[in-house]
Amino acid sequence: MPELPEVETTRRGIAPHLTGHRIERVVLRRADLRWPIPAAVAERLPGRVVDSVSRRAKYLLLETGAGSALLHLGMSGMLRVLPADTPVERHDHYDLLLDSGRVLRFTDPRRFGSLLWQPPGQTHALLAGLGPEPLSDAFDGELLWQRSRGRRSAVKSFVMDQRVVVGVGNIYASEALFEAGILPQRAAGRVSRTRYAALARAIQRILAHAIQRGGTTLRDFLAPDGAPGYFEQELMVYGRAGDACRRCGTTIRSRVIGQRNTFWCPVCQR
DNA sequence: CTCTTAACCTGGACGC
């Protein structure tokens, strides 16, 4: 269930159990995730202390003096800190054993997640072309407006393009466009500066709010608890096709845009 | 460049 808020919530959950701790051993059960796990992970990580756990887009970085492990959760991935003797289950693909007697365990039925390696001082190719973090000062409506000039693809696909801005996944894209009052299928190049300003604010508000909510339900990563609190209760349009708009009562519509299901209110969004 | 499409993989929900 990972969009940016879920990844950030995961980061906050696992960081206290990793930071300042030594990784004693790396156990790889399946190397065929989204990409093969490079040999450097098993060669260089054991014996290293994790200096910090950071996030870039939807990637988590476990930073050590020898380089950084680069973790992605894909569509169905989950990271938990568990007692080291916790029985292994079917989709548990790798473990990082810690000096605390615990283990960081990655579980991912669909195996779209990944575990990669970034040497010291380098930026992994997958991170090189990414757009700004949505919650940073580098992101605003002006950036969206400038980068969208001449673009004919849907504004929804545009904001989900990680080269434009990172971290806006399928759910939050629909939600942010609703809040900004913009039809998702509108051509990106035909959205005004003013409306991009509103969209940037909506993205920031929604992501920040979701992180806040995720934090309340996922704070304790020793007691695995999957469900982010943001879902269902607070979604305005996502997954609500055929239901009444919470603002105006009009029936919420849906359509596939850029291969992803998209939801909107035909009255509140123009 | 921009844009579209296929592909990676499994499990759960649903219809018959």
Added chain:
DNA sequence: TGCGTCCAGGTTAAGA
């Protein structure tokens, strides 16, 4: 109960 079909929160690669 079983089976076929469709769908799912991400992202890259290839081709037009």
